[in-house]
Amino acid sequence: MDREAEGFAQFVETRERALQRTAWLLTGDWALAEDLVQTALARTWPHWGRIKRRDDPEIYVRRVLVNTWATWCRRRWRGELAAATVPDSVDPADFATEVAVRMAVRGALGSLTDRQRAVLVLRVFDDLSEAQVAQVLGCALGTVKSTMAQALARLRQDRRLTELMELETR
Amino acid sequence: MNEISASEMERQLRILMNIAADQPPRRVSVEAVRARVTRRRTAQFLAAAAAVALVGGVGVALAAQVTGRGPATGPVQAGPPPFYLQQSIAAAAASSGVVRSSATGEVTATFGCPWRGARVAISAIAPADNRTFFLVCQKAAAQGATTVITGSRIYRLNLTRSGRAASYALVNGGDLPGFSVSGIAATPDGSELAVSGSTAVAATSPVEVIVINTKTGAHALWTGLAKVPGKVWYSVRGDISLTANGRELAFLVEPRCVKATAAPQCHVSGGEEVRAVSPADRGGQLSSSRLLMKQAWIMQLSVGYINHAVISPDGSKLTLAVVSGPARSQAQSSVSVQQVPTATGRHPRILYRMFTGNGFTYQFFSSDPSGRYLILDAGPARGALANGWIDQGRLVPLAPANGASVLYETW
Numbered sequence: 163m164d165r166e167a168e169g170f171a172q173f174v175e176t177r178e179r180a181l182q183r184t185a186w187l188l189t190g191d192w193a194l195a196e197d198l199v200q201t202a203l204a205r206t207w208p209h210w211g212r213i214k215r216r217d218d219p220e221i222y223v224r225r226v227l228v229n230t231w232a233t234w235c236r237r238r239w240r241g242e243l244a245a246a247t248v249p250d251s252v253d254p255a256d257f258a259t260e261v262a263v264r265m266a267v268r269g270a271l272g273s274l275t276d277r278q279r280a281v282l283v284l285r286v287f288d289d290l291s292e293a294q295v296a297q298v299l300g301c302a303l304g305t306v307k308s309t310m311a312q313a314l315a316r317l318r319q320d321r322r323l324t325e326l327m328e329l330e331t332r
Numbered sequence: 333m334n335e336i337s338a339s340e341m342e343r344q345l346r347i348l349m350n351i352a353a354d355q356p357p358r359r360v361s362v363e364a365v366r367a368r369v370t371r372r373r374t375a376q377f378l379a380a381a382a383a384v385a386l387v388g389g390v391g392v393a394l395a396a397q398v399t400g401r402g403p404a405t406g407p408v409q410a411g412p413p414p415f416y417l418q419q420s421i422a423a424a425a426a427s428s429g430v431v432r433s434s435a436t437g438e439v440t441a442t443f444g445c446p447w448r449g450a451r452v453a454i455s456a457i458a459p460a461d462n463r464t465f466f467l468v469c470q471k472a473a474a475q476g477a478t479t480v481i482t483g484s485r486i487y488r489l490n491l492t493r494s495g496r497a498a499s500y501a502l503v504n505g506g507d508l509p510g511f512s513v514s515g516i517a518a519t520p521d522g523s524e525l526a527v528s529g530s531t532a533v534a535a536t537s538p539v540e541v542i543v544i545n546t547k548t549g550a551h552a553l554w555t556g557l558a559k560v561p562g563k564v565w566y567s568v569r570g571d572i573s574l575t576a577n578g579r580e581l582a583f584l585v586e587p588r589c590v591k592a593t594a595a596p597q598c599h600v601s602g603g604e605e606v607r608a609v610s611p612a613d614r615g616g617q618l619s620s621s622r623l624l625m626k627q628a629w630i631m632q633l634s635v636g637y638i639n640h641a642v643i644s645p646d647g648s649k650l651t652l653a654v655v656s657g658p659a660r661s662q663a664q665s666s667v668s669v670q671q672v673p674t675a676t677g678r679h680p681r682i683l684y685r686m687f688t689g690n691g692f693t694y695q696f697f698s699s700d701p702s703g704r705y706l707i708l709d710a711g712p713a714r715g716a717l718a719n720g721w722i723d724q725g726r727l728v729p730l731a732p733a734n735g736a737s738v739l740y741e742t743w
Contacts, residue, residue, distance in 0.1 A: 207369050287350070
């Protein structure tokens with residue numbers, strides 16, 4: 163394996179889980195998240211050498227990820243969720259709290275516009291700086307700030323989410 | 333909610349998002365990505381060919397084959413277990429350990445002993461499935477200048493899907509007063525456990541292996557031979573392993589001649605041995621075990637040692653952690669993980685080898701319940717040690733990357 167291929171393999175090895183988690187927050191579905199990450203990585207791989215020389219690979223991959231997701235959002239099949247098996251399965255552990263949090267977060271993120279959701283996930287979950295978010299989304303710094311403020315204002319109105327936050331504060 | 337500042341709200345959202353975006357159920361592998369790139373290139377080539385054909389007035393239908401991509405997923409490969417338990421030097425002093433995410437290295441929980449005054453025995457953790465582990469808690473008491481283990485208890489630790497400690501439960505039949513545990517193995521369904529050790533009162537007691545049926549609490553005892561001058565004595569190491577059905581119990585032994593003046597001579601050859609008893613839940617004498625392999629069958633005895641041996645879930649293979657010093661044929665020391673079929677015990681396949689220069693440090697080796705994902709912590713005689721899992725001949729790092737401070741890990 164040449165050095166470039168090895169570098170890409172290491173990147174996938176170490177970052178795919180983090181990318182999948184970001185993708186889940188964008189799509190709200192693990193199968194789609196997995197598909198989104200695979201697609202983003204497949205689009206990145208042919209240009210890996212150039213990306214490594216010119217750019218921060220992680221920022222570049224996230225940019226492809228968000229752009230691909232934005233493209234998917236505009237497509238008609240967005241509403242389809244293909245599954246070979248019934249997604250529900252019995253879990254022996256008590257994970258009611260986790261499910262409640264997951265439902266609330268997914269619902270709250272779903273109430274945002276695509277751009278607001280992308281800004282929020284990149285800024286809050288991935289902990290990117292505002293400048294990095296602007297770099298990923300290809301927009302101005304001011305746009306990131308205003309979009310973030312709008313997203314937070316919208317989330318403050320989400321009752322289920324605010325209840326969870328109040329519990330967290332206590 | 334209005335009184336919460338934007339930064340506080342971001343902090344809380346981060347916590348909630350971290351809980352909500354749990355560990356992905358499957359891994360995205362490089363192979364899957366490459367396969368997708370190949371498909372894309374093939375599709376592009378076919379599209380170009382179809383366009384040419386179309387211009388030529390033939391093969392309109394060909395174009396339809398290469399269009400229309402949906403959200404179907406490509407091939408994905410199951411990854412290593414999502415979490416691993418880690419005992420480090422610092423944590424051992426605090427009689428606890430941590431649970432880490434395999435993907436990010438993030439600490440998701442700490443674990444300890446629910447038995448007051450007891451501590452988790454080092455290396456005495458057995459995984460059953462990806463979220464169930466068996467821990468050995470031991471209590472010690474000072475007896476003169478030494479410390480003696482006064483008893484052991486085995487607890488079942490369950491993790492949540494996000495790697496937090498969900499519950500501890502004392503295993504049925506897991507209270508072992510007066511027994512000092514040195515190793516533990518579990519079947520993947522957790523229905524059977526095996527613990528090796530000895531009765532704490534006598535440090536020279538022969539090693540025993542207790543096989544525990546966790547449903548009924550029943551014990552089956554395998555006893556080692558007492559030392560008899562002039563006879564071969566099998567020094568059973570702590571590490572033991574079980575097949576998935578719980579029938580075969582494998583263990584690593586070192587045969588030694590017990591010497592004494594005026595005792596008849598005895599002779600041992602072939603170095604360390606891996607032996608097995610079956611059925612494990614019957615009990616009996618460990619000396620009635622059958623030989624699976626000898627060290628001499630895979631290496632020169634003067635070169636190194638087998639430090640650890642694990643039988644595969646189906647009983648067909650032995651996975652060995654082997655250390656070797658510089659030999660004539662190779663100028664460097666090495667630490668390797670090798671597999672041999674139990675049918676022959678010969679012709680090892682090397683899964684991973686690390687050359688360590690002059691000398692080596694070996695910390696530990698462990699396997700997940702499937703026998704597929706292996707953790708190794710080793711390195712040169714001085715300096716940083718590599719801590720990671722073996723994937724197609726490479727060592728993929730686990731946190732912390734320098735394994736010098738890690739005493740044991742398992743998943």
